[in-house]
Amino acid sequence: MRVIPLLTLAWTLSVASLANAQDPIRIAFIDPQSGTFAATGETGYLQLKFAADYFYNDHGGVLGGRPIEVIALDNKNSAADSQQQLRRAISEGIQIVYSGNGSAVASALSTAIERHNRRNPDQRVIFMNYAAVDPILTGADCSFWHFRFDAHSDTKMDVMTSHIAANPDISKVYIIGQDYSFGKAVGDAAISMLAAKRPDIEVVGNELHPIGQVKDFTPYVTKIVSSGADAIITGNWGGDMVALGRAITDAGLDVPIYTFYAAYDGITATLGEAGKNRIRLVHNDYANPVTSEERIAFTRAFKAQYPHKDVTQPRLATSLKMLVNAMEETGGTDPYQLALAMEDMRVTNMTGEEVWMRGEDHQSFQPLYVSVHTDENVVFDADNSGFGLVTEFRVPAEDTITESSCKMNRPQQ
Amino acid sequence: MIEVLVFATLNGLVTGLLLFMLASGLTLIFSMMGVLNFAHASFYMLGAYFAYSISLYLGFWPALIVAPVLVGLLGALIERYGLRRVHKSGHVAELIFTFGLAFLIEEAVQFFWGRATKDYRSPDLLDFPLFTLFGQNFPAYKAFMIFISIAIFIGLYFVLTRTRIGIIIQAAITHPHTVANLGHNVPLIFMAVFGVGTGLAGLAGVIAGPVLTTFPGMAVVLGSIVFVIVVIGGLGSLAGALVASLLIGLLQSYAIASDVGMPDLLAWLGVSFERDHPLNDIWRLTLPQVAPILPYLLLVLVLIFRPSGLFGKRES
Amino acid sequence: MLKYLSWALFAIALIVLPQIFTSILSVSILNQMCIAIVFALSYNMLLGQGGMLSFGHAVYFGLGGFMAVHALLAIENEEMMFSVTLIPLVGGLFGLCAALFIGSFSTHKAGTVFAMISLGVGELIAASSLILVSFFGGEAGISADRTFGPPFFGFDFAQNIEVYYLAAAWLFLATVCMYLFTQTPAGRMANAVRDNPERAEFIGYSARRVRFISFIFSGFFAGIAGGLFALNYEILTEQNLNAVTSGNVLLMAYIGGLGFFIGPMVGAVVLTLINSVLSNYTDLWLLYLGLMFVLTVMFLPRGLTGFLMMHRTPWHLGKLHLLAKPYAITAVPSAIFVLALVAIIEMSHSNAPTFNFLGIALNPDSFISWGALLIIATLAFVALRKTLPSLRDAWDTANTIDTKPQERT
Structure with a gap:
């Protein structure tokens, strides 16, 4: 019978509070806050929270004085726990959900939200995806309630292959990735795009390794060396990225490594000197040298509050800006109205570039960048290591636009 | 092709010997106490993190000595105040205790050192390529790893067979009561063996940390593999542990280096399947893809056909 | 008399609880508890009653769950037509099949050998689940909609509360069955084999056979829990059959108390609450959970229920x-x-x-x-x-x- 008091506790926690004019607008940030992937989830949460305070709460809030409150809900990087936290958020009357770490989780969440909104039209929620890049989320599995603020992996691969194609020294490319949907998608996209852009480039290897299981990448590197590759493409992230980068540099293999996720949260510091001028990253957040005053001020203020963290995803601020614009436009927080208002919205991000949210599939478009890992000309470094990213290649937004394959099921009010 | 073979062998040797350092401690502990220490790889992780913290202040070389000693002391304390208490409740309880310990240590490491990867580096002294073969460097540090592992094996072998304490330990493995009746302090021996075993795991962590990266998941990655080795080699057999470690290390390394897979087999058999065949995933499987699960396959096969392991004399 | 009273109380509690705790979240937590209780009880058939320490019990939970999702998909695509109320049975039967196959070689020995085989098989299946994408769906797992079956007395199971009552009914049924199993000769013999296999053999029972029977039933009920999971979350991923899930069920059974039928139920309830309530207060909840687990093993070797029973x-x-x-x-x-x-x-x-x-x-x-x-x-x-x-x-x-x-x- 010791269960009863605990249940009472659970119940009191979950009683929804009644909304009133000065009540905060609450955002559920459903990402890993414990376990192996907690570092990225925690950094994301702090950035969104900080952006909410910096841009809105410190200037009197939104919708006539309502502050924005960001609540971190730990999804333990699991699809089931994400749903559990979604139900918690809905129980508490939250209408806006952020998530991004891991395409598997994001796609589970998107499906769950689609179903929930269909089954409970009076308790709808909107899903702001700030980082999950699987093309399917705005393609075959697109949803009216889902908005993506990162470029999807095919677009990023397009930029990456263009950069490779522009380098005449590269004639043999080796692709290595984690053995799951994203790793495979990266490999397939790289092969087809390289074939289209530079048919003379030979793909000398397309290797998949089990995710998070490999202790030492040296055997893989041996294969890369013996294949004679002069560039490497990888979609690896987290520990797999660090270990791969280390093994490559340890073996003395001096070729460019094209990545999506080789920075921040300890990775930059670990790669350090060994990765200098070798590691390149495709992303949609302009890196050093930062010229925009707004961005400089924001980063300084963030670093002042969280000296051990970095502004890894300025697009979180962009997404918040769109959301707030939609709120002011519709005069409320009704998810259906917000979704309609955000369709085809254009805002200017902190760097001064325009971001467009396409209405057809809810995919955002903005310029993409290729940056290099170095310690020269770095104003804002990563992991306080002196090393950071310097942008060396920009692709304008209009060149990243691909046709939408989304057949969206549009609900009625 | 030859360069792949040479480097695959070298890599397999490095991994295998590293695994042996863990497996030797685990085997010692198991032989003595009948406890399969689930937290063994966690002590390995602690070794790496201790060494990282120490190397920030004193450098790598003092850490090489101090960190394993600290880990060993911690292990001895855990044996004295934790494991010994649980011993009364039987082997299952002991196993579950070490399981919980593994869980707790991982969380504690994240609590004290954070979740991000640590920048733990090999010493500058060893930061040069020992030789370059077919355009690929073999780092001196890896040679150092091989050297330490072999030294440990020889040392352990010598202590166990040539010294008085080694004889007592060997006797205590098979006849604990007789040893106790002869006036030896068996609980003290247990504590010492647990300390030494975990200390060895700590040493493995110190030397592996810079190469395999120091992060909170490093114990999980290695944990069950070490178990597999001890079981395949035969519970309680040091020689078996060495053979199994090298076997697993080389097996994985060769599997990754190979370029064959189901497509080749099917082509050889003259069979082909459509891309939309329900088992398409199986027909496209390659050996490098399955390399990391080969040890588990081997484990299940060994346990079915030879439950005592390759060199083991008893089953449990 | 006391026995019937406690079953009645159990049934009443299952019916009344969601009427007291009505929010979406609490219903969801209750749902989770139902799943966890069935799973933990099935685990206890192995460890508590049969003396078989398994590090890979999630295999049967996960395989059952994946099969259940495929069954839901079949209903959705109109390849099959049956009520979704039977989905947990699909999971159970598939769990049983998996246990039949794996048990045929893993139950030869108890003790360390069994534990190690379960660990190896668990890792093998978890790793293959990422490779065999057509059945397991890779990282993303597979997802299906539970509302496409023929309505069951007017319920289409769109709302969580409907799913809860379905899960509660299955929980009650499964609990009764598992309890009755402990009363059968097979259940009694499982205890005998756990405590002393030689003696059991002397009186004419094959220890291996007794273990095998416990094992397949345990796989069956784990599969039912997997089917319930599939209904509640409408998705299964690799995480549902990997070592973490296996470790979790061990934790539940042990913290609750292995020696008592009700022990794993207590453990399941407590751990579900920790998982869903404590994790909101602190990022360090896993640290506390680890501490709690180690301290339980050290000071309450018979679990929470054992502590209560001491009185x-x-x-x-x-x-x-x-x-x-x-x-x-x-x-x-x-x-x-x-x-x-x-x-x-x-x-x-x-x-x-x-x-x-x-x-x-x-x-x-x-x-x-x-x-x-x-x-x-x-x-x-x-x-x-x-x-x-x-x-x-x-x-x-x-x-x-x-x-x-x-x-x-």
Whole structure:
């Protein structure tokens, strides 16, 4: 019978509070806050929270004085726990959900939200995806309630292959990735795009390794060396990225490594000197040298509050800006109205570039960048290591636009 | 092709010997106490993190000595105040205790050192390529790893067979009561063996940390593999542990280096399947893809056909 | 009589609870509890009743669940037509098939050999689940909609509360079946084989066969739990059959208490609550869970239920009241000690300039906050140690039959 008091506790926690004019607008940030992937989830949460305070709460809030409150809900990087936290958020009357770490989780969440909104039209929620890049989320599995603020992996691969194609020294490319949907998608996209852009480039290897299981990448590197590759493409992230980068540099293999996720949260510091001028990253957040005053001020203020963290995803601020614009436009927080208002919205991000949210599939478009890992000309470094990213290649937004394959099921009010 | 073979062998040797350092401690502990220490790889992780913290202040070389000693002391304390208490409740309880310990240590490491990867580096002294073969460097540090592992094996072998304490330990493995009746302090021996075993795991962590990266998941990655080795080699057999470690290390390394897979087999058999065949995933499987699960396959096969392991004399 | 009463109470609790805790979240937590209880009970058939320590029990849970999702997909695509109320049975049958196959070689031996095979098989299946994308769906898993089946008395199971009552019905059914299993000769023999396989063999039972029977039933019920999971979350991923899930069910069964039928149920409820409630208060909940687990193994080897059951003797002797006061006295310093410790742990982890704990503002950078907490913790610990002897005395008294001559004939 010791269960009863605990249940009472659970119940009191979950009683929804009644909304009133000065009540905060609450955002559920459903990402890993414990376990192996907690570092990225925690950094994301702090950035969104900080952006909410910096841009809105410190200037009197939104919708006539309502502050924005960001609540971190730990999804333990699991699809089931994400749903559990979604139900918690809905129980508490939250209408806006952020998530991004891991395409598997994001796609589970998107499906769950689609179903929930269909089954409970009076308790709808909107899903702001700030980082999950699987093309399917705005393609075959697109949803009216889902908005993506990162470029999807095919677009990023397009930029990456263009950069490779522009380098005449590269004639043999080796692709290595984690053995799951994203790793495979990266490999397939790289092969087809390289074939289209530079048919003379030979793909000398397309290797998949089990995710998070490999202790030492040296055997893989041996294969890369013996294949004679002069560039490497990888979609690896987290520990797999660090270990791969280390093994490559340890073996003395001096070729460019094209990545999506080789920075921040300890990775930059670990790669350090060994990765200098070798590691390149495709992303949609302009890196050093930062010229925009707004961005400089924001980063300084963030670093002042969280000296051990970095502004890894300025697009979180962009997404918040769109959301707030939609709120002011519709005069409320009704998810259906917000979704309609955000369709085809254009805002200017902190760097001064325009971001467009396409209405057809809810995919955002903005310029993409290729940056290099170095310690020269770095104003804002990563992991306080002196090393950071310097942008060396920009692709304008209009060149990243691909046709939408989304057949969206549009609900009625 | 030859360069792949040479480097695959070298890599397999490095991994295998590293695994042996863990497996030797685990085997010692198991032989003595009948406890399969689930937290063994966690002590390995602690070794790496201790060494990282120490190397920030004193450098790598003092850490090489101090960190394993600290880990060993911690292990001895855990044996004295934790494991010994649980011993009364039987082997299952002991196993579950070490399981919980593994869980707790991982969380504690994240609590004290954070979740991000640590920048733990090999010493500058060893930061040069020992030789370059077919355009690929073999780092001196890896040679150092091989050297330490072999030294440990020889040392352990010598202590166990040539010294008085080694004889007592060997006797205590098979006849604990007789040893106790002869006036030896068996609980003290247990504590010492647990300390030494975990200390060895700590040493493995110190030397592996810079190469395999120091992060909170490093114990999980290695944990069950070490178990597999001890079981395949035969519970309680040091020689078996060495053979199994090298076997697993080389097996994985060769599997990754190979370029064959189901497509080749099917082509050889003259069979082909459509891309939309329900088992398409199986027909496209390659050996490098399955390399990391080969040890588990081997484990299940060994346990079915030879439950005592390759060199083991008893089953449990 | 007491037995029927407790079953009735169990049924009433299952019916009434979601009427008291009505929010979407609490219904969802209750749903989770139903799944966890079935899963933990099935695990206890192995470890508690059969003496088989498994590190790969999630395999049967996950395989059953994946099959259940495929069945839901078949209903959705109109390849099959049956009520979704039968989905857990699909999971159970598939779990049973998997257990039949794996048990045929893994139950030859108990003890370490069994434990190691279960570990190996668990890792193998978890790893293959990422490779065999057509069945397991890779990282993303597979997802299906539960609402496409023919309505069951007007319910289409769109709402979580409907799914809860379905899960509760299955939970009740499964619990009754598992309880009845312990009463059958097969269940009794499982205990005998656990305690002494040689003797069991002497009286003519094949220990291997007895283990095999427990094993396949355990796989069946784990599969049912997997089917319930599929209905509740409408998705299964690799995480549902990997080592973490296997470890979790071991935790539930052990913390609850292996030796009692109700033990794993208690463990399942407590761990579900920790998982869903505690994790909202602190990022460090896994640390506390680990601490709790290790301390349980050390100090309460028979789990929470075992601790409660220790009070049976004093209760029968009518001396339970003697323990109330010593317990209360010990509880005060223990609570202070634990709270102070938690405050220290949380404060050292906090990166905000001020840190609120139970309404008290602490400053992580100030020496005073640290010192005060340390002093409080130390004092509480000393006080705790001081109260222990009197608690022990009271315990001894409460457990002794009075020496005063009783009126006996």
